[in-house]
Amino acid sequence: MxxxxxxxxxxxxxxxxxxxxxxxxxxxxxxxxxxxxxxxxxxxxxxxxxxxxxxxxxxxxxxxxxxxxxxxxxxxxxxxxxxxxxxxxLKGPKRDQKLPLVLSANEIHAILNRTGNNKHRLVLMTLYSGGLRLNEGIHLRITDIDSQRMTIRVRQGKGNRDRYTLLSTVLLKELRLYWLRERPDPWLFPGQKETKPLSETTIQKAFQRARQDAGIRKEASVHTLRHSFATHLLEQGVNLFTIKELLGHKSIRSTLIYLHLQKAGTAQIVNPLDQLLPGLK
Known part of the structure; x- marks a missing residue:
């Protein structure tokens, strides 16, 4: 054996x-x-x-x-x-048809404001800015931040695929200040031992504390930031194929789920009950 x-x-x-x-x-x-x-x-x-x-x-x-x-x-x-x-x-188990949870922009803003540790806050900002998985975010290196092209390089993401995703202007400014204070190397977000990155558990706990302190009752997780990134881009009019590449999805079928989450297409719909009983609104 x-x-x-x-x-x-x-x-x-x-x-x-x-x-x-x-x-x-x-x-x-x-x-x-x-x-x-x-x-x-x-x-x-x-x-x-x-x-x-x-x-x-x-x-x-x-x-x-x-x-x-x-x-x-x-x-x-x-x-x-x-x-x-x-x-x-012999077929494997049928996949659950569950829609992922999404946070609003205001809810994400509240969570970031309630994250007391600056490094932890920057990790969460980076995850949302690029739609990164947690493991991808904590394993970023200094050289993965490209300020000229305003991109974040993701090395060997899920499926061992490299990709580039978005770098926020606000995040870049914060990262520069952070780098001047901390001088991290080679990891962008080192743990207690500088030779190793922050642990996933550390960021997960920081996120949950901030979520609770912000009074958000949704059962959100760090990965919810990735779902929110994709959904917010779709609501801005970004096409699915671009979002697929930013997320690093192998198949467009994985990205199609965000069509069910966007609110832009339903924002102008008048609920039939409101039409039936307008006086109760």
Whole structure:
């Protein structure tokens, strides 16, 4: 088993999977192996089906965890073991059709004003300015800020893709003042140890404190800033394909969800109940 895990890890690293994905896939394969009572090369489609049902019903896996477990097992058999199990007959979990939460511009302004630590506030401003994922934001380097082109370079984002996104004029001014005071290097937002960036947990806690202090009851998270960035751009008239590139989406289908969130198209609609009972408005 250890040899198989090592081989799978090597395969994934050769294919340039992110360290997080490698770690997650190996975790799921180890769990799958411990559940089985037979060698991996004797596994059938029913064994995989029974295991996925087990982690869903007995282990109460979320949809995303179940999908990841299924993907890890598929990788094991298709790429590492190269076994002819017809996995197309077994479909992964159906995706939830949930719309992401969006904050208004005023709500984001209130959160930023309530973020007491200046470095933490700058991280949140950067995430919103460029529609960045948290992991992308904390791993920015000084050289990723291009003041000439007014862009932020995102290195090896999700799917190991580089991209450029927007740099706000207001943010650039704040970052220059911050750099003059702190002289960070090489990370734009170093943690307690300057050789490492800020932790995700630190920023998540700072965001939640500021949200609560601002009196915002929406169950927003740091990632909500990314959804808000995309939605606000769409409401300004920016086309979907531009937003797709700024967010680093592989497929335009991932960006289409923001069509359901914009309010520009519905702002002029008169509610039929208001027309029916105008005196109660």
């Amino acid at each position: 250890d040899e198989l895990i090592r081989k799978m890890q090597q395969d994934m690293e050769i294919q340039n999977y992110s360290p997080r994905t490698v770690e997650a896939y190996l975790f799921h394969v180890r769990r799958f192996q411990s559940y089985l009572h037979k060698p991996l090369d004797q596994v059938t489609l029913d064994d995989i089906r029974f295991y996925l049902h087990h982690v869903k019903t007995d282990k109460h896996y979320s949809r995303s965890s179940l999908h990841q477990a299924f993907s890890a097992i598929k990788y094991l058999y298709r790429h590492t073991l190269k076994m002819p199990i017809e996995l197309r007959e």
